[in-house]
Amino acid sequence: QPVPDGKGARLAPARGAADPIAEEVQLLRAMAVAAGVLYNASKQSQCLQLPADVNFDGIWDWQFCTERLPQETYFPLEAETTMFWDRPYGEEKIVEHCRKKYGIEPRPNWIAATTGFGDGRRYTGSSFKAEAAPGGASNIVFSNGVLDPWRSGGVATNLSDSVLAFTVEEGAHHLDLMWSNPQDGDSVKRVRDAEVEQMRLWVRGGQ
Known part of the structure; x- marks a missing residue:
């Protein structure tokens, strides 16, 4: 995903973080370089600061x-x-x-008990039931970036005509919500267009 923080962070840090690890045997040094893709985007810090x-x-x-x-x-x-x-x-x-x-x-248990996810005790994206949410659920888009570790808990299939799941093939976490960039891949462009079209349909349906 892009991290446009004004300090020169590269467009796809998930890829950049993995590049040095895949090349050579100095794993710890490579891991430091990988962490620096985000935490030293300016390339000005000699050490990464602990929070x-x-x-x-x-x-x-x-x-x-x-x-x-x-x-x-x-x-x-x-x-x-x-x-x-x-x-x-x-x-x-x-x-x-x-x-x-x-x-x-x-x-x-709050998320599972109030959203229709899981059985009221444990959240799992695959067990989401729109009808189980208070008042039912509609007008929801779930987007899943293939490079996003959180995808394992995501809703991956359409559940109704208005509760839809989209996949961003080249995307990490929330890439579809970031502003556009000339290096954006085709899949995120398609997902953004589809999301905007869904919002138009929701607005028309509410008028």
């Missing part, structure tokens, strides 16, 4: 605490089998963190 907020999900932390999926614990790290330091965040630590930082109880 000041080391808790859980950074800028998404509030949403993580209030709308977290029950199977989503953000990949706790451990030192025994990986190169990382121990960071064993499990359910108890997450609850403790959300209570301490925001004074709230996490709601891991």
Whole structure:
């Protein structure tokens, strides 16, 4: 996906991040270069800065605490089998963190219980049922970028005439929502056109 941040980030960082890893054996050095595709887009930093907020999900932390999926614990790290330091965040630590930082109880079942996803306890995109959402569901487009890791939980097939799924073959996360770029591939152009046409139909239907 594009990351037009004014600092020269390349159009497709997902591809750029993988390029050096595929070439040579200096894996750790290559991983640093890969991370720098996003975190050192200006190519001016000698070191990549660790985030000041080391808790859980950074800028998404509030949403993580209030709308977290029950199977989503953000990949706790451990030192025994990986190169990382121990960071064993499990359910108890997450609850403790959300209570301490925001004074709230996490709601891991909220998405499944209020949207028609899953069985009310566990979210899965493949189990979305439009009729199970409060009041039913209509006028929704689910877009899935083939390069997006979140695609594994996405809705991949049309569920009705107005609940549609589109696939962006060359896309990573939310590429269809970014502004156009001369290097955009044909698939994202087609998906954007289809999304705009759906919105036109929704507006006409509501008039």
